[in-house]
Structures are given as C-alpha cells and as structure tokens.
Amino acid sequence: MTRLRYLLREAVDNIKSNRTTTFVALATTTFTMLAMGVFLLVYLNVQEALGSLREEIKVIVYLRDVVSPQAVSRVRAEIGQDSAVAGIEYVSREQALATFRAQFPSEERLLSGLGDNPFPASLVIKVSPAYRSSEQVRALVQKLNALSETEEVLYSQDWIENLAVALRYLEVLGLGIGTVLAASMVTILANTIRLTLHARRDEIEIMKLIGATTAFIKTPFVLEGALLGGVGALCSLFLLRTLFGLAEAKLALRGTFWGIGRGLVFLPDRVTVAFLLLGIMLGCLGSVVSLFQLRGARS
Amino acid sequence: MIEFYHVSKAYSGWPALQDVSFKIGKGEFVFLTGPSGAGKTTLLRLIFRADAPDKGQILVNNRNLLHIRESEIPYLHRMIGFVFQDFRLLLKKTVFENVALALKVSGVPEGVLRVKVAETLGGVGLGHKLDAMPMTLSVGEQQRVCLARAIVNDPQILLADEPTGNLDADLSGEILELMKSVNARGTTVVLATHNRDLLRRWRRRVMRLEQGRVAEDGYPEA
Numbered sequence: 001m002t003r004l005r006y007l008l009r010e011a012v013d014n015i016k017s018n019r020t021t022t023f024v025a026l027a028t029t030t031f032t033m034l035a036m037g038v039f040l041l042v043y044l045n046v047q048e049a050l051g052s053l054r055e056e057i058k059v060i061v062y063l064r065d066v067v068s069p070q071a072v073s074r075v076r077a078e079i080g081q082d083s084a085v086a087g088i089e090y091v092s093r094e095q096a097l098a099t100f101r102a103q104f105p106s107e108e109r110l111l112s113g114l115g116d117n118p119f120p121a122s123l124v125i126k127v128s129p130a131y132r133s134s135e136q137v138r139a140l141v142q143k144l145n146a147l148s149e150t151e152e153v154l155y156s157q158d159w160i161e162n163l164a165v166a167l168r169y170l171e172v173l174g175l176g177i178g179t180v181l182a183a184s185m186v187t188i189l190a191n192t193i194r195l196t197l198h199a200r201r202d203e204i205e206i207m208k209l210i211g212a213t214t215a216f217i218k219t220p221f222v223l224e225g226a227l228l229g230g231v232g233a234l235c236s237l238f239l240l241r242t243l244f245g246l247a248e249a250k251l252a253l254r255g256t257f258w259g260i261g262r263g264l265v266f267l268p269d270r271v272t273v274a275f276l277l278l279g280i281m282l283g284c285l286g287s288v289v290s291l292f293q294l295r296g297a298r299s
Numbered sequence: 300m301i302e303f304y305h306v307s308k309a310y311s312g313w314p315a316l317q318d319v320s321f322k323i324g325k326g327e328f329v330f331l332t333g334p335s336g337a338g339k340t341t342l343l344r345l346i347f348r349a350d351a352p353d354k355g356q357i358l359v360n361n362r363n364l365l366h367i368r369e370s371e372i373p374y375l376h377r378m379i380g381f382v383f384q385d386f387r388l389l390l391k392k393t394v395f396e397n398v399a400l401a402l403k404v405s406g407v408p409e410g411v412l413r414v415k416v417a418e419t420l421g422g423v424g425l426g427h428k429l430d431a432m433p434m435t436l437s438v439g440e441q442q443r444v445c446l447a448r449a450i451v452n453d454p455q456i457l458l459a460d461e462p463t464g465n466l467d468a469d470l471s472g473e474i475l476e477l478m479k480s481v482n483a484r485g486t487t488v489v490l491a492t493h494n495r496d497l498l499r500r501w502r503r504r505v506m507r508l509e510q511g512r513v514a515e516d517g518y519p520e521a
Contacts, residue, residue, distance in 0.1 A: 006403050125472075206387050209349075210448065211377035212404040214370075 010220035011227060014196045022228065025192035029232025030239065032185040033279055037240040039174050040271070046170060050163055057132055057142060059155040061123040065093075067149045073230060075149050084131035084140045089124040093117050104209050120151055160295055182282055189228055189286025193221050197290060222287040229283020233276045241266065300325040300456065300487045301346055306355030307511075308341055315341040319355070323489065325455075328482045330498055331491040333508035339491040342508070343458045346489070348375055360455060378406055380449030380486075382459035386441045388433040388448075394420065395429040398448045405452060419451040420444075423477055439470035446474065450481050453494040457481055459490045468496060476501060 015022045061079075063072065076088055091099075096119035101108065111118070125144075127137060137155060144153045197204070207217050244266050267275065301323040308316045316338045324331055331339050344350045345357055348364050357364040360378065363505065367375060388397050395416055402412045420426050423443040433441055442462060449457060459478065463471035475497050482488045492498075498505060507515040 019319075032403075202387075203389055206389060207400070207404065208373070209347075209376060209381060209387070210401045210404060211373045211375075213373045216404055 007216075007219045007223060011223035013264060014200070014220060018192070018196050018199060021192050021195050025073065025188055025228055026235070028188045029185055029228060029279070029283075030190075030235040032181050033233050033236035033275070036178055036181050036240050036278075037236055037267070037275065038243075039235065040275070041240065041244065041267060042173055043167075043170055044267065044271070046163075046167055048265055050167055051119045053163065055129075057127045057137065057156060059125040059127060059137070059153060061125065061144050061147075061153050062120045062151045063122060063149050064151045065120060067121070071149055072121070072123075072208060072258065075147060079123065079125065079144070082143065082193045084128055084136060084142065085125055086128040087126040089126075091124060093119050093121045096120070096122065177200075182278075185229075185232075185282050186286045186289060189225050189283055190289040193225055193287045193290040196224065197221065218287075218291050221291055222284055225283040225285070225287030225290075226280045227283065229279040229281070229286070230276065232283070233279025236279075237272060238268075277298055300327070300360060302343075302356075302496065303342075303488070304356040304358075306345065306352045306357060308338075308345060308350065308352050309439040314511050316345070317510075319508075319511070319513055320380040321506065321513060321516060323487060325487055326482070326485050328479070328488045328501075328503045329490070330503060330505045331489055331508065332493070332495075332505055333497065333514070335493075338511040339508055340460055341511075343381075343460050343489065343491055346456070346458060347379055347381060348372055361498045373404070377452060378455050380452075380454035380457045382442070382449045382457070382462045383446050384464040386433075386445045388441060388444055390433050392433075393429065393435070394425060394431050395432065395446050397433065397444055398451050401448050401451050407452075415451060416447075419447045422480075424473075427441075431466075438465050442466060442470070442474055443477065446477055446481075450486070453484075454486060456487045456489070459488070459492075459495065461491055463492060463494050463497065463517040471497060472500065 063075075067075075072090065076090065078087055078105050079085055094117065097117045098118065099109075100111075125140075127140065133136070133141065142157055143149055204217055244264075248264065301321075302320050305348050306316055306319045307314065310497070319338075319342070323454070331342065333339055341350070345352055345364075346359060348359075348367060351365065353398055359375070361482065362375070364375075392400070395476060398420060399412055399416045402415060402434055416431065417426065422427060425440060425447065428436065428440065436444065442465070446459075446462070449459075457478070462478075463474050466474065471494060478488055479501060490497075502519055504518055505515065506513060
C-alpha cells in the first residue's frame, strides 16, 4: 500500500509540476476523443437505423386480376409454409383502392380517368429475422415470381443493402480516422510525459542510485498517462452528452428519424465504459512510448 | 566483501584504472586517496556497478559484477549506500521524504519506514529537521541528509565520494565521526578523500591511487 500510494502521489505530482503542458495535453486529448465520440455516435445511430429498416423488410406479391379467392387461399397457404416467411397479409383490390384514397385524397381525379379499380390484389409478406440477407430475400423473391398467380414482386431490400454497404464504408473510414486521431493523441501524451521525464531527470537518476527498480521509476509516468487519457475521455464524454442534448433540443431531433427506429440514441453504457477504457489505454500507450528513452539509460 | 582482480577501465581511450587488484574485508574502513584523476571515483563507480570494467573481475559480497543482470542492479544498489560530494538530494522533497525514498523503493511498510527514518535522521543530528526542505539546510546538514539516506536501509557497504569536499574542518570531522559509527555497526566503508586531515584523525587502512594504479595500500605508521 505504501508503494502504491507513493506511485499514485508521484503521478499526481508529475501532473501538478507541469500544469501548462498538462492542461494543453488534456485539452487536446479531450477534443481528440470528442471527435472520436462524435464519429462513434453517428456510426451507432446509422447502425441502429439500419437495424430498424431490416425489421421492416417486406416483400409484396401483386396477384393477377384473374386469380380466384380459392386460388389466393391456396397460394397463401403455400407461401406460408416457407420458413423465410414470418407473416402474410392479404390486401384485396378494394382495400388497396381505399388505402390510396386515404393517403392521397388530392389525386382522386387520377382514379376517375382510369375507370375501374386499377389496383391489383396483393400479398404483403414479412420476412423472418433469420432470412433477411440479400441472398435469402432474393431466393424467396425468385420462388414467389415462379408462382403462376404472381403478376409482379416488389421488395425494399436493395436500398437497405446499399445503406449496409455505406455503413461498411463508414466503418472503414471510422477505423482510419480513429487510428489517425488515436495516433495523434498518443503522440501528444508521449510528448507531455517526455517533458515531465526531462523535468525530473535528476530525480530519476537519484532513484536509480538508491536502488529503485525500473518498474518503480516508470510506473508513476504510466499512471500519469493513464490519468490524462482517462480524464480526457471523461471530459469528452461530458461534452459529447451535452452536445447531444443540445442537438436533440435545438434541432428538434427527438422522436423517430425518417419514421425509422426509436429516434437518435446516445452511446450505450458498455460503449461508454469501453470509450473510457480506450482513453486510459491510449494514455498508457503514450507514456510507454516516451519511456522507451529510459531504456538503457541506467548508468 | 569487495574483491578486484586485474581490473582496468578506460574512458575514451584514457586509462582511468590499470590492472588494479585488492581485497577489502567485511567491516573494514578504507580511505581511498590520491590526486585528482587518480581513479578514485572510477573505482567507486565500478564497485557500485555504475560502470563495468574493460578487463578483470570484480566481486562484491561474492557476486561477480560482470555476470550481474541489468535487472539485478537495483538490488545491488540497495546493498550499497553511496554518499556523494554534491549530495544529490531531491530539492522538492522534505528531508524526511528524501531519506524515506531509499526505503520506499524497497517496499518497506509505512509504519516501519517512519520509525526507521526518524531514528536515522536523529542519529545524524537532524531529528528536528524532518520537515525542512534541503535548500534551507546548511551544507553540512545537507551532507548529513545524504549520509542518512545512504545508511537508512542498513547497507552492507557504504561508499563515500569526497563527502567532506565542500565542508570545513569541523564539519568534516563530524561526518567522519558519523562514518565511524556506521562502520562500528559492521558496515564496510570505503571513503574517497583528498583530505589528509581525515587520514590523520583516524588511522585506518589507506589505499593510495596514482595514475589509475594502486601506489600504496596499508595502514599508516603511527
């Protein structure tokens, strides 16, 4: 305990003895981690929205006009046996017309020019969660197209898949940006620790002479880096939460986003903890980089 | 305790020690003397393993320093106390903290540490200055703090490099008395000095170096 208390106090003393540099390092760490946090927040929200969209994947089978009610029942039963199908809703021609009139009352004159009800009957198929990949949906569509009662099959998979591809690009971009930001944070912290090392070089020399092990000498500097990284991450999380709250309130972003999902979400608890740990880890890494110069310096 | 066998050491081609051999027994007190540049500091640095010899073997407490691993050096340093001419105190720490550091690096518990540091500082006459900062002390007091730091963990060997170099005759005498008391407890002491007065005050083995060689080694005649 004596040693641990001493090492922690030394780390705090290091920070105190180098206040200006520490403040600059802390500010830079905070803003670097804030940038990472903003990116993470955007990524998580897009991912969340995509998840909601996937839940909405529906395949619509438009039936030929000549199909009898018996045939509809038979087709419905046949389709229902497919494990990819989670649910089927039959929409009659009359229901389709009523829905159109309800949704687009101003377009009534369009219908009058078309004479009889122009809408076909359809089966709206909800896809099971386990069968929502592009290949699986395409296979289902192929089966449905092969039915003699089918006029046309429409589904919303493509643009969702495009969004998924965009998300993967976002992941790669995020990884690149994150790496650059992390590297710059490590460099800044390493330079801060290097300045502390320089300021305390005589002390380090004396400690070596009185029998301090390398670990005893280096640990306060690693703790200093961890402390800077951790506090920087905490500050950035606080700023991120504040900015998120402001954005929600001022930009009226509450509620659903394009009618998708549950609206914008903040970082979940486990991501917040991971973010904090990342800050601590990068801080330690910055210290370790700067401490390499101590290697072989033992006289 | 300390054994040198045909030890040579050069810095940038300049020979600091040449073919030096000697033995110092456990509990001995040895004055190391000679003109500036004779190799006194080099010899102490080699015992302390602050430097490695170019040739020869050095044994300290039966450990061959040529074969000691880098990671073992701190443990060797805990066995050897070192008193520097320039004190090398941590100016931002109190007298107590300076001395306590030597025990903290060994992981001595806080309770034991407090007693031990207070006792040691009391022993060198600084029991009333535990919380003082080094810069507020006189030169003689600073050297006594340095001595306290060197002996607080009861080292087997005490090396002192010109410990009285900055002190007047009275203060030099005080430091010598303290070294004598450390030696009386069984600690082997090697004291490098220019100060002939010290040699006269206490007749102990004198090893005189000249141009990196042992020119004389023995007890002065009365």
